[in-house]
Amino acid sequence: MSRTLLFACDLSAENRAAFARAIRLANETGARLDVVHVLDPYLPRRVLHDLEEAVVADIAATLTDIREDYALAEPANLIQTVAGAPYAEIIREAHEREADMIILGAHRKRGQPDLVTGTTLARVLRGAPCPVLSVSHPATQSWQDILVPVDFSLTCRRTLRETLKRFPESRLTLLHAWNIPGERELGSSSDYARWRDREVATLRRHLEQETEQLMGELERVPEVELELEQGDPLDVLLTRLRRQPPQLLALGSRGQLGRQSQITERLLAEPHCDVMLCRSW
Known part of the structure; x- marks a missing residue:
């Protein structure tokens, strides 16, 4: 068809x-x-x-x-x-x-x-x-740099799958924002720092496994880079868009990053790049 x-x-x-x-x-x-x-x-x-x-x-x-x-x-x-x-x-x-x-x-x-x-x-x-x-931006070239905020939700998996399928020649940056409890109170403790590093390493492995599983289901896949940043997901994403805007942002339409209505309204009102929104089902 x-x-x-x-x-x-x-x-x-x-x-x-x-x-x-x-x-x-x-x-x-x-x-x-x-x-x-x-x-x-x-x-x-x-x-x-x-x-x-x-x-x-x-x-x-x-x-x-x-x-x-x-x-x-x-x-x-x-x-x-x-x-x-x-x-x-x-x-x-x-x-x-x-x-x-x-x-x-x-x-x-x-x-x-x-x-x-x-x-x-x-x-x-x-x-x-x-x-x-x-x-919102001129179509002077194909999208080569695509940013995909990721978590472990069904919406995120669908968005990543759609992006991998539709843009197999592009470079994908997967951005995950994380908040580990106790950072403010225990951040100076060496024991806490070791525990935090183990948690972040585990998180990275989980994200890499999720991505590899999806990539294995597709015939052609783009270059993929995983970024982990600590902080509130909305704040991390907006800071990333201001500092280094991609050519395309791929985002789930529901359930993504916790405060979806806020982030969607902010992105549509202040477009740092073109935006693709994918449904969650």
Whole structure:
């Protein structure tokens, strides 16, 4: 069965980076690119008909412009419009087309996490049947540097599997943040330090075994590096993104890192890189 990427196009200038990434991914994976724009269902029928033709023509022209700007080949594509609530129609189209991935532009209200919750992007993330890409950076090259926060959850395993499967030529950095009890009170004790080092070594072995097991189930795997950092998972990740942002962050949509809603809102409001969110089931 052929693969399908679903790109939700809102015709905005900010959406151009996401459109370029969608075209690049379609070419790299051999997938068909379905471009969908959601129209206001309350417009008069005659207006909707005329607007549909204009929107399709505009999207086709934009596709050509972006291909020329980025020197990209034209993938197999289908451009359509639908009428309804944007987030509901995007999710419905993804189900009906059995899309492998949904691609959206980044949240426009930069630096305002409290405004993310009710956006189309946030609602699609909550109901999408497949991974969702939030794109904010120009698609000048393929993603080579991917950061994956990891723990021992089912969500983490699925996210890592999706990333390994979809980007076998990339470099993956697996970031695990850990908090060991007693560090503040006993950190200066040599006995505690030896116990802590044993715990960290055990943790690293467990993570390496988890990763090797997943990699053994796939035919092609990328270069993988494991990083352990002490601290609150949310703080560790945000510090890492500010200090050394990857080209892509792969994150589970639920259950990851304990405070998922907080971290998702922060990442969508202040995108340090493109973000792929994967469902937990």
